[in-house]
Amino acid sequence: MSPKKSLLLSILLLISLFLGGCFRTLQPDPGVEGVPAFIPPTKVILTNTPIPTETPNLPETPVSNNHCQDNLTFIEDETIPDGSKIEAGASLDKRWVVQNSGTCNWGEGYTIQLIGGSDMGVESSLDIYPARSNTTTTIRIQFFAPKEPGNYRSAWQAFNPDGIAFGDPFYIDIVVTD
Numbered sequence: 654m655s656p657k658k659s660l661l662l663s664i665l666l667l668i669s670l671f672l673g674g675c676f677r678t679l680q681p682d683p684g685v686e687g688v689p690a691f692i693p694p695t696k697v698i699l700t701n702t703p704i705p706t707e708t709p710n711l712p713e714t715p716v717s718n719n720h721c722q723d724n725l726t727f728i729e730d731e732t733i734p735d736g737s738k739i740e741a742g743a744s745l746d747k748r749w750v751v752q753n754s755g756t757c758n759w760g761e762g763y764t765i766q767l768i769g770g771s772d773m774g775v776e777s778s779l780d781i782y783p784a785r786s787n788t789t790t791t792i793r794i795q796f797f798a799p800k801e802p803g804n805y806r807s808a809w810q811a812f813n814p815d816g817i818a819f820g821d822p823f824y825i826d827i828v829v830t831d
Contacts, residue, residue, distance in 0.1 A: 724755035725811045725820025735826040745796040753784040762814025769808040
């Protein structure tokens with residue numbers, strides 16, 4: 654090896670030894686790990702606690718599970734337009750297109766009831782076919798025209814299971830002829 658290379662190698666070796674001695678190795682301090690942190694004592698404040706007494710039994714307040722709104726919107730007469738001339742005693746298949754425009758689904762307990770005019774041979778309360786909220790459905794009643802000539806109207810309204818009327822009333826309006 655040439656003397657220049659030996660000198661350079663010796664200087665590099667000395668510099669690396671010198672720099673290596675300048676840095677500490679990172680090891681945990683054994684004195685800090687075993688010492689717990691200081692936690693001040695908790696102050697205890699004594700208070701007078703009332704002695705429990707018997708609570709009177711109050712009647713439960715009924716809670717309604719019905720958080721929706723009932724509504725019916727009349728759309729159109731599907732059969733037998735208002736003012737239709739009908740023979741006395743004839744059978745009438747009346748249909749109305751309506752929308753369940755509320756947020757409640759119509760199911761068991763929902764009815765339509767006669768609210769005015771002639772019953773035209775029909776019971777005054779009938780079940781509504783189930784209809785989901787925001788759907789269109791057809792309400793159908795089989796009427797019988799009165800035997801006497803004249804103008805007749807039968808008005809109906811929807812009722813929820815609690816017996817509360819809701820929505821648009823709808824009706825059949827006919828003229829009975831001889």
